[in-house]
Amino acid sequence: QKEVEQDPGPLSVPEGAIVSLNCTYSNSAFQYFMWYRQYSRKGPELLMYTYSSGNKEDGRFTAQVDKSSKYISLFIRDSQPSDSATYLCAMRSTGNQFYFGTGTSLTVIP
Amino acid sequence: GAGVSQTPSNKVTEKGKYVELRCDPISGHTALYWYRQSLGQGPEFLIYFQGTGAADDSGLPNDRFFAVRPEGSVSTLKIQRTERGDSAVYLCASSSAGTSGYNEQFFGPGTRLTVL
Numbered sequence: 001q002k003e004v005e006q007d008p009g010p011l012s013v014p015e016g017a018i019v020s021l022n023c024t025y026s027n028s029a030f031q032y033f034m035w036y037r038q039y040s041r042k043g044p045e046l047l048m049y050t051y052s053s054g055n056k057e058d059g060r061f062t063a064q065v066d067k068s069s070k071y072i073s074l075f076i077r078d079s080q081p082s083d084s085a086t087y088l089c090a091m092r093s094t095g096n097q098f099y100f101g102t103g104t105s106l107t108v109i110p
Numbered sequence: 111g112a113g114v115s116q117t118p119s120n121k122v123t124e125k126g127k128y129v130e131l132r133c134d135p136i137s138g139h140t141a142l143y144w145y146r147q148s149l150g151q152g153p154e155f156l157i158y159f160q161g162t163g164a165a166d167d168s169g170l171p172n173d174r175f176f177a178v179r180p181e182g183s184v185s186t187l188k189i190q191r192t193e194r195g196d197s198a199v200y201l202c203a204s205s206s207a208g209t210s211g212y213n214e215q216f217f218g219p220g221t222r223l224t225v226l
Binding site for chain 1: 168
C-alpha cells in the first residue's frame with residue numbers, strides 16, 4: 001500500500017464549477033499536509049499547507065484535513081481555465097521526507 | 111536568480127552512460143532535496159541535504175545514484191551506468207531551514223532525463 005493515495009482523474013469541469021480533489025493516507029504520524037499545483041513541464045508550486053487537522057481558506061481555495069479519517073481535500077470555487085493543471089497532495093511527519101500523491105489532472109473548460 | 115534553477119533542462123543519453131544533473135538552490139537556503147518524477151506519478155523522494163551533508167539518502171534507489179553538495183549551495187546528482195528505467199524528470203527543491211516546523215519547498219523546473 002502506498003503511503004498516499006490520490007484520485008487519479010483526469011477531471012474535466014466547466015468554468016465556474018466547484019472542484020473537489022482528495023487524498024487518503026495510511027501513516028498516522030503525518031502532521032503537515034500540502035497541496036501543490038504543477039503546470040506541464042514545470043516544477044510543483046505550493047498552493048496551501050495545513051498543520052494537523054482543520055480547514056484553511058485562501059481566496060478560492062479551501063484545504064481540509066480530517067486526521068481521524070486520514071483524508072484530505074482541496075476545494076476550488078469558481079474554477080477558471082487558468083486552474084487547469086495537475087494537483088498534487090503531499091504529506092510529512094517530523095522527518096525529512098515528503099510523500100506525494102500521484103496527482104490529479106484538472107481541465108477547466110471555458 | 112530568484113528561483114531554483116536546474117541544468118540541463120533536457121538530457122538524452124544512451125544506456126550505460128554516466129550523467130550529472132545540476133541544481134542551483136535559492137541563495138541562503140540550507141536545505142536541498144532531490145526528487146524523481148516518473149510519467150503520471152508524483153515526485154518521489156531521493157535525498158535531502160542540510161548544508162553540505164546528506165542528512166537522509168534513504169530514497170536513492172541503488173548505488174548507481176549519488177549526490178553531492180560540497181559547498182552547501184549547488185548540488186549535483188550523479189547517475190552511473192544509466193538504465194532505461196532511470197528515464198524521468200529529476201526535480202530539485204530548496205527551503206530555508208530543516209525539519210523543525212514547516213518550511214516551504216521551492217521547486218526548480220526539473221531536468222528531463224531520457225535514457226535510450
